[in-house]
Each structure stands twice: as C-alpha cells, then as structure tokens.
Amino acid sequence: MTISAANRQNEEAALVDKLTATSAWQTAQVIATTMSQSMELQTKPICQAAWQAKKIVVVPKTFSHRQMKFYQYDQETRFEQTKFGVMEPVNGRLYPADQIDLMIVPGVSFTQQGKRLGFGGGFYDRYLANFHGRTIALAMQCQLAQEDEWERDAFDIDVQMVLTSGGSYD
Template sequence: MKEQIRKEMLGRLRDLPSRDRIRMEQELTTAVCNSNEWRASKTIGVTWSIFPEIDTHKIIQTGLEEGKRIVVPYSGKDRVMTFHEYSPDTAMSRSKFGIMEPVDKRNPVPPEAIDLLLVPGLAFSETGYRIGFGGGYYDRYLAAYNGHTLSVLFPFQLFKDPHWEIEAFDVPVQKLLTTAF
C-alpha cells in the first residue's frame, strides 16, 4: 500500500502545473518562516530538496538571512542520518539517492542542538503520520529527536484517514502546513 501511495504522490507532484506549484511553494515558505516554531528556533534542520519535492531552497535562504543556523542531512551507513551545518559555501554532492548532501561529514550537529526539524514526506495523515521516500532515515532520526517537527505539503498530500498501516516505529510530525489548492 505504501509503495502504491508513494508512486501516486510522486506522479501528482511531477504533474503539478508550474504556476500552481510556484504559488503554493511561496505560500508555504511564508507560512514556515512566520510560524511560532520558526521564530523560536535558532537551529533548523532542513533537507536540500530536489524536484518533484516541495522546494526548500527559499526556506534555507530565508533562514540564513535571518541569522538562523541551518543544518542539512547526510544519509550515512546503516540508514543512520546526521545533520551538518550549512552555509552558501558548503561543498555539496549528490548522494546515491540523488539528493544533495554535505561533502564534509565531520562534526555532526547533535539532535538536541536542533530546535526545529522540517520533515519531508509524500503523504500525511491529519494526525501527522507520514509516508516518506522509503529509506527509513527520518523515522530512525525522529525516534531520538525531541525538538519541534514541521512538514510542508500540498493539499493533495493530506489524507483525512490514512490509507496505510501506521507502524510501531512511525513518529508523527507535530505540525503540518499546507495551502489552498
């Protein structure tokens, strides 16, 4: 079931008309950067997005402009994810999953130093449970993370009743932000 939903959501994300995507991404960026969680946070973890994901580059740029410490994930061995400080001069390279990650993996930022984590996903229940991209990296990370969690999503990614099984290791996202379609 999860694989079917992943495939459907990736298709819908790819097929979303550019004008709708741009408008909704702008609204989501504004909503994130105006949220109480964002305002209260000094260190923010965020994935360097790639199409067809919701674009996070403006969120990262805004955080840097506001003097926030931005940390980005690295997908390590044994499906263990670590976060590393990001600045515009951080060397990045494409991972085996196709996502951009920091080249320098020394000095990971511990979970307790991250105030807010923007959690990616493909489908979300109204109670914050999510279907990610299938690697389990975020599920493992969230199991030991105690800060605030927030996800941004397009309206079609939100399910009133989850059409998938919630598993024991699933950790719900605390706050979901979406837009009108």
C-alpha cells in the same frame, strides 16, 4: 494528481510564509531541512528565509544502517551526489539532535493529524525517535491524505504540525 508549475510555486511560497510565521520558526536558532529533489517541495526558499533571519541551517548526510547526521549548510558547504541522486554535504560543522530546534520533515504524503508517508528508507523515523525539538511538515494540497490511506508501521514517528497552503494542523 498533477499540479501546474505556477500553482506549485504559489503553494510553495504560501507554505514558506506560513512556516516563517509560526512560533516554532521564530524561536528556532538552528533549523534542519533537506536538499530537495525536483519532485519534492523546494527547500531553497526555506534556507534563504532562515539565512535572512540569521538562523543556522543544517542538512542531512546519510550513513550505513539508515542513520543520518546533520551538518551546517552555508556558503562554504560542498556537496556530493549520492547513488540515489540526493545532494549531501561533505564538509561543515556537525550539529547533534539536541542542538537542532526545528526540523522540517519531508515526505510523500501527510495527514492533518501528523501521520507521514516517507520515501521508504526509514532514515527520518530513526532520527526522530531521539529528536526532542519541534517538527513541522509542509504539505501541498496534492500531498494531503486521509488517515486510513496507508498502514502505519510500529516505528513511524508523526510530525507535530502539518502546514498546508489551506491551513495548519497540530
């Protein structure tokens, strides 16, 4: 399904508004998100909203064995592009999982119940297995799926809440 640039921008803005209205956002001090690529929901507005609210933003850096660590993203952060085209931090303070309050979890598709289809690497599922903070996914209407659209793997980790431009599910 394709979406016009204007509709996409409207949906993304509505999702950021819904996100910042949640109690999980309002009580969080450290928020994890990704450095989005062109086909993903844009995360720059999430970062800007967090900075305006005096929150700390952390973004992932990948390592061998499909591991991730999250580093602070601020005006001092330098990035390099991975072989997959993802921008990752090369400096900044490391934030362990127990210091992250809220994680905005990316994905290709989501169900209303929190089931998530990722990008195939398993990085987030591995990280979320030991993450005890709140998890929220932001899904445009074209990313919503029915519960039976894909097989669930044993290591898949659901998100606690899925926000959509049409509603939220937790």
